[in-house]
Amino acid sequence: MGAQQVADRFAELYGAGPEGVWAAPGRVNLIGEHTDYNDGFVMPFALPHQVVAAVSRRTDGVLRLHSADIGGDITELRLDDLAPGGDHDWTAYPAGVVWALREAGHEITGADVHLASTVPTGAGLSSSAALEVVIALALNDLYDLGLKGWRLARLCQRAENVYVGAPTGIMDQTASACCEAGHALFLDTRDLSQQQIPFDLAAQGLRLLVVDTQVKHAHSGGEYGKRRAGCEKGAALLGVDALRDIPYDGLDAALARLGDEEEVVRLVRHVVTENERVERTVALLRSGDPRAIGPVLTEGHASLRDDFRISCPELDLVVDTALAGGALGARMTGGGFGGSAIVLAEAADVETLTKSVEEAFAAAGLTAPRVFEAVPSAGARRLV
DSSP states (O other): OOOOHHHHHHHHSSSSSSEEEEEEEEEEEEEOHHHHHTTTTEEEEEEEEEEOOOOOOOOSSSSEEEEEETTTSSSEGGGGGGTTSSSSSHHHHHHHHHHHHTTTTTTOOEEEEEEEEEEEETTSSSSHHHHHHHHHHHHHHTTTTOOHHHHHHHHHHHHIIIIIIOOOSSSHHHHHHHHHEEEEEEEETOOOOOEEEEESGGGTTEEEEEEEEOOOTTSHHHHHHHHHHHHHHHHHHTHHHHHHHHHGGGGGHHHHHHTTHHHHHHHHHHHHHHHHHHHHHHHHTTTTOOGGHHHHHHHHHHHHHTTTTOHHHHHHHHHHHHHHOOOOEEEEEEESSSSSEEEEEEEEGGHHHHHHHHHHHHHTTOOOOEEEOOOOOSEEEEEO
């Protein structure tokens, strides 16, 4: 999917070429799940899969949207009518970004947009964040707003939280906006400080596979919100601003203070141990020992499955099959309740592992999974 192809389709739809073409990627989260809304640590990297947007400004207060992937007619919205809860389909994401920019005081007078995406939807790879970020970056450039990547990410998060109604953290939008090729992003979600950690598995004879289970998930569903509310309850009971403030070496004492709040105990234990796993992964990668992160990934899956309880049979099947086949580590990635798992493996084992997972799904009578290599790629950028 080239920039010229998207630009040409824009011209067919709107009668003139776009002012520019932009791209924003989906992401894989290597480690650090459900820690971002707890002010914790995360470690995503950008995928080569991306949303591409051809965009031009308008001056009449109208937003026109079209997607090559959804099809249908152009959707036309008036900027003054944009309000949270008003849109219930894919247009809520770009419309929410325009709303958030205007709410923040930026003078946006309209836009024509044509989009095309290679980011799988519902796979836990942040297709919605990529859609938000590409719109924000395009409008930032066209309207000369001067906003840095992390500020665009904040505005996109507000669009998803308030306009769309999905209580997501800041990780997905920051990853799409700020990741660099060949690196994983070590992000402190409290102060948004970033460190780009070299992550070139191919040079070490390794591969990281993404296995899309084809089980769709949605962040706006109630279970995600329940987990977030439970974490906030845990922080309140422990007298801290966020679970980030519970030190790993103080976890046992903190859990004892929660008494018989069994569900909250589980949620707190996951978040605190997951933050420690992120820090351990960073240290191992910096020491030049990427194979050693495999068991850390597997620990993370067990915590998400048993404490956070957001895995599903399909995700567990991927992880169990991969580990039985000799993978170095595996875990679910993303918000949970479906989506994708990642598998760290020796390059020589990729074909065998892929076949084993596909055969396991077939034996279980499940839809065939989609398996591809995750290559750390560039963040959002202008193409034309």
